[in-house]
Amino acid sequence: MSYGTRGDVQPYLALGRGLQARGHAVTIATAGRFEGFVTSHGLGFAPLSDEMLAVLDTPQGREMLENTENALQSLFRMVSMLPQVGPMQRALVEDCWAAAEATQPDLILFHPKAYAAPAIAEKLGVPVILALLMPLLVPTASAPMMSFPDLRMGWWNRATYRLARRLIGLSARKYVRETRSVHGLPKQRRFDIACSADGRPIPVLHAVSPSVLPPPPDWPDWARMSGYWFLDEQDWTPPPALSDFLAAGPPPVYVGFGSMAGRFPNRLAHAVVEALGQAGLRGVIATGWGGLEPADLPETIHRIDAAPHDWLFPRMAAVVHHGGAGTTAAAIRAGRPQVVVPFFGDQPWWGAKVHGLGLSPAPIPQKKLTAAKFADALRKATGDETIAAAAAQLGATVRKEDGVAQAIADIEALTGVSLAKSAA
Structure with a gap:
């Protein structure tokens, strides 16, 4: 079960394909807009409501993208929007139940939004594992949760x-309490997304490379850093126009912000x-x-709707992106400056x-992006040999990892159950 933009879905699809290759029937429960994406890869699909994602297309949603600067602010904004999105959350919970009841799973892996x-x-009496794309919920004294200041105090770090x-x-407890009552489950004293109703910790997988984020030494055994879950499109053929453009000159710079656009996408495009x-x-x-839509482009810039990152990024001089977990991982594996x-x-x-890993110049928040600042960052990313060497070295390391197999x-x-099955 996963919910969010494509970056919140694609890694789970990669893991699902790995499990399917082991002989398992896998269903991805996610927003209805991704049905074709899931089924085209041969996995089962269970629809979840699109309404929560549609909020991002509203003026209020775009304003949130403009003015929410980090993960902590996102959590506070999520709580503040409860009156508006409450009915949508209730519908999403009901859809998750319908997906599980239809598939009767032996194991559930879930994104925090599910x-x-x-x-x-x-209720089903099956194991459950929390699957994260970033270190968000498992306490450690080594570092604070993202967006919190690092005071270099272990107790503070764990408290974040x-x-x-x-x-x-x-944000979630009201709807969890409601659904537990509807489905005949006993009351839960306090809802904690990382714990079962009786207070036991839920196992947590992190789809992040240990070469990028080494697992903290004080993590419990039930928290694992498996490596990235990459979905490779090995049979993809580029359109002739893209192939011709790449062959016509030196490697270009990729620029894409995924589903991020903010309120003024034309400003970004120009x-x-x-x-x-x-x-x-x-x-x-x-x-x-909803991203970049430049009306007129010079011959030195080629516009595409999309292309698999595993094919495209290694062919670029540098990769410009919004910093989503999945795109960051793909750029790291490609070994390109960012x-x-x-x-x-x-x-x-x-x-x-x-x-901090030496793979890029300092990030430029989209609200502060100007042509002059961006041009300066592009020159540094494509001309600094130290950045190029660091990116190439880490990329080579990550390419040797198999995060899906490790997961x-x-x-x-974590479950004590072997997932290996005979060919029969």
């Missing part, structure tokens, strides 16, 4: 994760086009869902992480 999953697993879980609880010209670079612009233009949520944290091994260890 927070009814532990109650559903309890507990606070994040409390904020999620404020800044990107002008900056590429100032830096003397060719570019490939991906428009994405420029991160974060919008909201966890994106500023990933931008800072990429910069399957972790699932076996």
